[in-house]
Amino acid sequence: MKVLRAAAKAFSAAVRPPPPLLPSEWARENIIVTKGPKPGLWSPDDGYEFQIGILDGLFGPFEPGEILREGVVFKGAKAGITLIMMIGILYWFSFRRISAGLVVPRKPDSNDKSQELSQMIRESKSLRAFCSNSKGRTKQGKGGAELIIRSAETERDLIDWGAGVVANDEIDRSGGGNFDVAAMIDERMGSYLNRILVQLSTPTFPDFGIHKEWQLSDQRQFFMTCVFCSHKQVMKMLDGDRNDLNILWDQDAKTDDAKRASARFACQKCRKTWNRRARQVMNKSAEWVPAFRDIRKKGFAVSRMLVPSSSAEEFVKAYNAGQKDELKKKELYNQKLGLPYLSSVGELGGGAILRLITSEVQWEKPPHGFNRLFAGVDVQGGQTPFEYVYEIRAYNDENHAAVIAYGIVQGKKELAEVLDATYNGQDIQRALIDRSDGHHVTDVDELVLEIPCLEPAKFDWKATVPFAPIKKYKKSSLATAGWAVNKDDALDWNLSRFFEQEGRSPRISIARNPRSGREKELVSHYKAIRRVKDPARKTNPYTYEKKSVFGCDYPFAGALAEVARRVSGDYRPGNYRVGRVKEIAADARKERAEKAKRSPGSVSTSSPIIVIRRKGRTRF
Numbered sequence: 001m002k003v004l005r006a007a008a009k010a011f012s013a014a015v016r017p018p019p020p021l022l023p024s025e026w027a028r029e030n031i032i033v034t035k036g037p038k039p040g041l042w043s044p045d046d047g048y049e050f051q052i053g054i055l056d057g058l059f060g061p062f063e064p065g066e067i068l069r070e071g072v073v074f075k076g077a078k079a080g081i082t083l084i085m086m087i088g089i090l091y092w093f094s095f096r097r098i099s100a101g102l103v104v105p106r107k108p109d110s111n112d113k114s115q116e117l118s119q120m121i122r123e124s125k126s127l128r129a130f131c132s133n134s135k136g137r138t139k140q141g142k143g144g145a146e147l148i149i150r151s152a153e154t155e156r157d158l159i160d161w162g163a164g165v166v167a168n169d170e171i172d173r174s175g176g177g178n179f180d181v182a183a184m185i186d187e188r189m190g191s192y193l194n195r196i197l198v199q200l201s202t203p204t205f206p207d208f209g210i211h212k213e214w215q216l217s218d219q220r221q222f223f224m225t226c227v228f229c230s231h232k233q234v235m236k237m238l239d240g241d242r243n244d245l246n247i248l249w250d251q252d253a254k255t256d257d258a259k260r261a262s263a264r265f266a267c268q269k270c271r272k273t274w275n276r277r278a279r280q281v282m283n284k285s286a287e288w289v290p291a292f293r294d295i296r297k298k299g300f301a302v303s304r305m306l307v308p309s310s311s312a313e314e315f316v317k318a319y320n321a322g323q324k325d326e327l328k329k330k331e332l333y334n335q336k337l338g339l340p341y342l343s344s345v346g347e348l349g350g351g352a353i354l355r356l357i358t359s360e361v362q363w364e365k366p367p368h369g370f371n372r373l374f375a376g377v378d379v380q381g382g383q384t385p386f387e388y389v390y391e392i393r394a395y396n397d398e399n400h401a402a403v404i405a406y407g408i409v410q411g412k413k414e415l416a417e418v419l420d421a422t423y424n425g426q427d428i429q430r431a432l433i434d435r436s437d438g439h440h441v442t443d444v445d446e447l448v449l450e451i452p453c454l455e456p457a458k459f460d461w462k463a464t465v466p467f468a469p470i471k472k473y474k475k476s477s478l479a480t481a482g483w484a485v486n487k488d489d490a491l492d493w494n495l496s497r498f499f500e501q502e503g504r505s506p507r508i509s510i511a512r513n514p515r516s517g518r519e520k521e522l523v524s525h526y527k528a529i530r531r532v533k534d535p536a537r538k539t540n541p542y543t544y545e546k547k548s549v550f551g552c553d554y555p556f557a558g559a560l561a562e563v564a565r566r567v568s569g570d571y572r573p574g575n576y577r578v579g580r581v582k583e584i585a586a587d588a589r590k591e592r593a594e595k596a597k598r599s600p601g602s603v604s605t606s607s608p609i610i611v612i613r614r615k616g617r618t619r620f
Helices: 002-015 023-029 050-059 081-095 106-124 124-130 181-188 207-217 258-259 276-285 312-322 326-336 353-358 412-420 441-450 489-495 516-528 552-567 575-596
Strands: 068-075 100-104 129-134 138-141 146-151 165-169 195-201 220-225 232-234 264-266 286-291 296-304 372-380 387-397 401-410 430-435 454-459 467-469 483-485 509-511 529-533 544-547
Touching: 023 081, 023 124, 023 220, 050 068, 050 081, 050 195, 050 220, 050 286, 050 296, 068 081, 068 412, 068 430, 081 100, 081 124, 081 138, 081 146, 081 195, 081 509, 100 106, 100 181, 106 124, 106 146, 124 129, 129 296, 138 516, 146 353, 146 387, 165 181, 207 296, 220 264, 220 276, 258 312, 264 489, 286 296, 312 326, 372 412, 387 412, 401 412, 401 552, 412 441, 430 441, 441 454, 454 552, 483 552
Parallel strands: 068 195, 068 296, 100 146, 100 165, 165 195, 372 430, 401 509, 430 454, 454 483
Antiparallel strands: 129 138, 138 146, 220 232, 220 286, 372 387, 387 401, 467 483, 529 544
16 A cells, blocks of 8 residues: 555656746756856855846746746846846756747857857756757757757748747847748747747847837836935936936046046935945845836846946946947947947948848838838949939838838839839839939939939039029020939938937838848948048038948938938828929920920920039038
8 A cells, every 4th residue: 555655646746747946946956157257056146136036037937827928138248147048948948848949149159058058957967867968059858848049140040949938139139131030939939838938138229129129018127225225226327428326436537547446336315335245235135126017028127237246447437438439338338238329420330230120111011100202213333224223211290211112123114113103002202313413314314204203313512401402494494303412411311220310310210121132232232331430521520431332322312212201391191282293293294205206406305403502501
């Protein structure tokens, strides 16, 4: 009888689900850290208690009725958050015996993380006993569970695997291909009833990537209570560009070294100084508090200021460097404070352009509320048939833009098809084509006569206004209107999608181009542009260095689309006056073309352009 009871007890223990042990409790006994400032058995004590709430909040056992758990970690660098993600997926893989995955931006990153996880498995007795194979980027566990490490660099790397728990690391650096990383990860999790998806990243641009996801979460902040006055507060350094809140220093000191030496952490209210020990004590009693309790998506904001090894001196050093170097300032915001920042100067390198191409804007389909379409066309090539680079933008009532189409077509017929097409039920309101002096002027004049929405524009380095309407050309019977555009301003307008410029248009969204070759040309072209500050220039302190890539001039095509919108004023659908003017202009062009055919040489079919100059400079 005792034997039967013992057997029954053993069987019950084998089939019974594991106890509701929290990931932090499990990790204290089973995780050996092999890298970082605290190697050895994982311990979040001595000031790292903020990690416990993140780990248990995102990877803890499911609550009754919970099917999908989404989490966001909005972080500075070197705060131990990627380690927390690896512990979380190891918890579900080895303790809960559910397949779990880690997705990182690039293939070398996946190899590095695979080696790090393999080392952690070898160092832990329980993990080593559970894994039947810890080599490679897919690690096999008992009962069929798998630990999968993949990169978001290629579409192929995101297929043929499945997991119920996935951590998507550094999402601001991911993407750039002709596939949706988030959608593919979602597909890999589709066969699991209960799912956990965590996205984390050091932020880059505002309203993009992890910052955008963070704004959709409950936005949890780590509130610490001052040991002197009991005031609860979130650790902060800056409010805009001012020194404020938790870091104080002597800003009147003569040298940067003296400023840095005076730096100290302090309470926002009583202004008493905190040493490292005081911060450790406060960390133990601190708590994560959500700003929006009715939102299910969990979000955690982590600054390096929470890390006990950080010092006030390092933040002041970074702040002083940022006052002299825009890229250093971006590093302070992104890497140390975990905040987004859109630099106003710097090189368009790396994946900056790819990150701004968004899948939310569909190809050739204006987003909801974007009810005005404008286009720009630039002529390329040395002989006929010319190539035409075009960009089509949709605008809403606030004049925010979404680029819905861009590319290269060859010959007049293909360009006419692009500009005469209807995009999700909407026609192009106005399109401008570059008619600067050159061998293509005759073709441009013919296109202006043939395509109703198309009008000429001329770039002029000396134009003193961003654009100006062109009066009737007195020496010709042709009453054609055109527009003069300063090239500096044109490039400024177009690059506003990448650079924050006071008073200029906000950044615009760009649709993913399904034609991979065309998208590659666009991206390569923009990456070859560098914005450089030139103190010698009085009117516009910035210049642009641009290399020729694929012979494409997308910046000016996009700029012309913006000019087309601006010269159209406050047009709204249904505005009879604007519509009637366009109709008369179109009829007049057709009539002139017919007259030119009947009486060759009696009527000029060219579209002469003169520049209207005006004193001063108009700012937008």
